[in-house]
Amino acid sequence: MHAAVLEMIYNQRNEIKENWSEKMTLVRNDVFKEKVPKTLFQDTNEEFAALIFNSFDAELEDGRAFLRSFAEKLIRMGWPLSYFTKGMQTFRRVVLESISSGSEIPSKKMYETFYEIEEWVDEMVNQLVDEYSGSWETTLHQQRLALKELSAPLIPVFDNISVMPLIGTIDTERAKLIMENLLDGIIEHRSQVVLIDITGVPVVDTMVAHHIIQASEAVRLVGAECILVGIRPEIAQTIVNLGIDLGKFPTKSSLRKGIETGMELTKRQIINV
Amino acid sequence: MRIPILKLQQYLLISVQVDLDDQTALQFQEDLLNKIHQEGSAGVVIDLTSVEMIDSFIAKVLGDVVEMSNLMGARVVMTGIQPAVAITLIDMGIILDDVPTALDLEQGLEKLQQELEE
Numbered sequence: 345m346h347a348a349v350l351e352m353i354y355n356q357r358n359e360i361k362e363n364w365s366e367k368m369t370l371v372r373n374d375v376f377k378e379k380v381p382k383t384l385f386q387d388t389n390e391e392f393a394a395l396i397f398n399s400f401d402a403e404l405e406d407g408r409a410f411l412r413s414f415a416e417k418l419i420r421m422g423w424p425l426s427y428f429t430k431g432m433q434t435f436r437r438v439v440l441e442s443i444s445s446g447s448e449i450p451s452k453k454m455y456e457t458f459y460e461i462e463e464w465v466d467e468m469v470n471q472l473v474d475e476y477s478g479s480w481e482t483t484l485h486q487q488r489l490a491l492k493e494l495s496a497p498l499i500p501v502f503d504n505i506s507v508m509p510l511i512g513t514i515d516t517e518r519a520k521l522i523m524e525n526l527l528d529g530i531i532e533h534r535s536q537v538v539l540i541d542i543t544g545v546p547v548v549d550t551m552v553a554h555h556i557i558q559a560s561e562a563v564r565l566v567g568a569e570c571i572l573v574g575i576r577p578e579i580a581q582t583i584v585n586l587g588i589d590l591g592k593f594p595t596k597s598s599l600r601k602g603i604e605t606g607m608e609l610t611k612r613q614i615i616n617v
Numbered sequence: 618m619r620i621p622i623l624k625l626q627q628y629l630l631i632s633v634q635v636d637l638d639d640q641t642a643l644q645f646q647e648d649l650l651n652k653i654h655q656e657g658s659a660g661v662v663i664d665l666t667s668v669e670m671i672d673s674f675i676a677k678v679l680g681d682v683v684e685m686s687n688l689m690g691a692r693v694v695m696t697g698i699q700p701a702v703a704i705t706l707i708d709m710g711i712i713l714d715d716v717p718t719a720l721d722l723e724q725g726l727e728k729l730q731q732e733l734e735e
Contacts, residue, residue: 523707524700527703527704528700530720531700531720534720534721535720536724558707561707561712562700562703562704562706562707563703565698565702565703565706565707565713565718566699566700566718566720567695567696567697567698567718567719567720567724567725568720
């Protein structure tokens, strides 16, 4: 950056910082609704200001590393991105104000100076946004993985009998996963009967029914039998009202009845000892 | 290329070890029907464990074989259809609903036995 500008900012750093801190209290009201303790907010502001001023002196790579660790700390504390962006915007405003009020820079160079400061602030904001969105993406990715693992488990309950409990809405992607897990699980556990439990599926519309029918047909092709269990009264009503034909494979109202049927199909029974 | 058809007592066993092409499938259809006629078999197990791909034509031929064999008085069970194959068939809308299936050869033979007893 221009040496004169740097020097000016450096000379007026206390003043700038004071102005900035003052304006940041507005940000506190705005972003945090005063939920953050005042001392914590002030401490963080101190650190933020130190970081901004340091970024003048430090080498480019060092500055980035400082900024990253600061961002990571705030992400852990759960502070919103708007604290950063507003902070930087306020800082820019304060600097520009003090530059335009001071007469050290000839008006011809004013535009150039503004441009340089803009660029510098934008650079920092960009990096912060990158840090934040990176952390969001990681979280999102982890959650998606967890959801995928939870979305279609096949549980072998007896020899040759497995249960797949489904909870939550079923979309096309999940239906595909369900089918794959179902078929692979059947081969792995050598199941002859699989029970698909839809107790936890809130709505069964034509699409969900279609997916379930497809899955059960695929199950039949690999050589097992599919029983649909956990059909609640309202689900039964919707299915009939929508005119969906589930007649091709057995359906039962509860998992218990389904397991009994599964036992019958594999020629076994539960007896009291 | 011909697919070997083995005789085991009153049953015929076929293990398809290659991905079927159209010609092979039709040849197989003819061979199997001749064999059923010749041996007077009561049941047939077609094992598809090593088949990784079935297209719509092969699926139709297999469906036809089952129907034809039933006409000649032999029950057919298909075994070992791979998950990927099953998904492809379902996606193509081929349901093969008249074809009895089983997980593997062992369960296939059991199923045949049951069906013949009925």
